[in-house]
Amino acid sequence: MQEESKEKFVQWLQRHLAHQSDQFVAVSEGVANSVVEHVGVDREKVSVLYNPIPIPEVQEQAGESVDHPWTDSANLDVVLGVGRLERAKNFESFLRAFERVHTARPDTRAIVAGGGSKRTELERLAAELGIDDVVSFPGFVDNPYGYMANADVLAMSSIHEGLPTVLIEALACGCPVVSTDCPSGPAEILKDGEFGPLVDVDDDEGLAAAIQTTLDDPLPSDVLVERATDFAPAAVIDQYEAFIRNFVSVEDTNNLGSRSEPLSQS
Structure with a gap:
């Protein structure tokens, strides 16, 4: 509910600032389309600029050791989820999909790295699905890239995103990825499935198959x-x-913040 209130406030603020801005900046094509729809500006006024990701730094941290027994086992396949344990990330679907995967492949394990208000609820769901002994919730981790480098696949189950950097970071670590085709960002990052399968939101069976x-x-x-x-x-x-x-003209450079509104959804 808090996230929904925040999103509505941001949309209200964007609409009221729209007439003061010459140009909007969106972090993905999907966000740009959302701005046009919800803010009511012309598409020509919205530019798409991807957030730069420090790839070398990510890869350097990916080489650091991870203190988790499953990542060191050559006999296990690790399915990784990384993100806030909140409704938008839809880890409920991740767990239901993993239950299908583990039934078919008993040597799989799941690690869900992240903190959030849904942790207890997700742990309860894992127990109800009978997979609590093969799913690990390490909480927030300082270096998720070490987990990415040692995982066999990263699965993102989000309901919505802006430009999900977790997918880019996993790719930078050489970790295969699968994702929901949620609005917005995954299809752009993965080039419509060229660099990782895309499935419908809440399609647990499809996510498991991917x-x-x-x-x-x-x-x-x-x-x-x-x-x-x-x-x-x-x-x-x-x-x-x-x-x-x-x-941005030379005269406007010092007032860049008042001339262009950066936009993202996450």
């Missing part, structure tokens, strides 16, 4: 890493420079 397919036939890690570099600062900075040249 996880199993990826475990059976993962994309090569170098292919995943190469895709992640498309979101590195060096690749994104040219887009920001072009935006500034096109929409």
Whole structure:
């Protein structure tokens, strides 16, 4: 309920600031379309600029050790979930999908890294599904990239996103990914499934099938890493420079915050 109130407030604020802005900045095409729909501005006034992801730093931290017994076992396949344990991330669907995966593949384990208000509820669901002994909830972890580098697949089950950096970070770590085709960002990051399967939101069976397919036939890690570099600062900075040249005059540079409204949904 708190997230819904926050989202409604942000939309109200955007509508009331729209007439003061020459240009809006969205972090994905999906967010741009949402701005047009909910704020009521022309599409020409919305530019898409991806958030730059520090790929080298992510990869450096991915090389650090992880204190978890399942990531060190060559006999187990680890399905990883990373994110806030809140409704928007829909880890309920993740758990229901993993229950199907584990039934078919008893040597699989799931790690859900993150903190949030839904933890107790999710632990209860895992127990109801009979998978509480094969699902780990380590809570918030300082270095999720070490988990990504040691997981066999990262599964994102979100209901909505803006530009989910967790997918980009997992790719940077060479970790195969599957995701819901939620609004917005996953389809753009994964190029409509080229770099990881996309399934409908709340399609537990589809998510389970995508996880199993990826475990059976993962994309090569170098292919995943190469895709992640498309979101590195060096690749994104040219887009920001072009935006500034096109929409911000020299006189406006000192007032950039009042001339362009950055927008994201997460």
